[in-house]
Amino acid sequence: VQLQASGGGLVQAGGSLRLSCVASGRRFSINNMGWYRQAAGNQRELVASITKRGETNYAESVKGRFTISRDNEKNTVYLQLNNLKPEDTAVYYCEADSLSWLDDGSPVVARDWGQGTQVTVSS
Numbered sequence: 001v002q003l004q005a006s007g008g009g010l011v012q013a014g015g016s017l018r019l020s021c022v023a024s025g026r027r028f029s030i031n032n033m034g035w036y037r038q039a040a041g042n043q044r045e046l047v048a049s050i051t052k053r054g055e056t057n058y059a060e061s062v063k064g065r066f067t068i069s070r071d072n073e074k075n076t077v078y079l080q081l082n083n084l085k086p087e088d089t090a091v092y093y094c095e096a097d098s099l100s101w102l103d104d105g106s107p108v109v110a111r112d113w114g115q116g117t118q119v120t121v122s123s
Helices: none
Strands: 002-006 009-012 017-024 028-038 045-050 056-058 066-071 076-081 090-101 107-113 117-122
Touching (some): 002 107, 017 028, 017 090, 028 076, 045 066, 045 076
Antiparallel strands (some): 002 017, 017 076, 028 045, 090 107, 090 117
16 A cells, blocks of 8 residues: 655744645555654654544644544545644654455555655744
């Protein structure tokens, strides 16, 4: 399964961005999806996750400012980033827990990652 993320950019503090990530491939289904971020010199950290049923989980630092959502029909996950702060500056990665099937019917369980999209917040 391939993940393609988009929507990053440069924004002033207090501004908003919306990230999107679409999954594509053959014969697959997606379970949990999430967004992670990695700032320069830091480890990658979970920002938000969402189950197939729409249950969400957020890092404390983004609660009340970021909203994760998904469209199961479009195999897409979104992250709405509001009231952005300079400390939100990072490369944002989408992640998906996928189940796919090979041509011989064999199942493949994987954790897939998108290529990352840069979010830069100026003060």
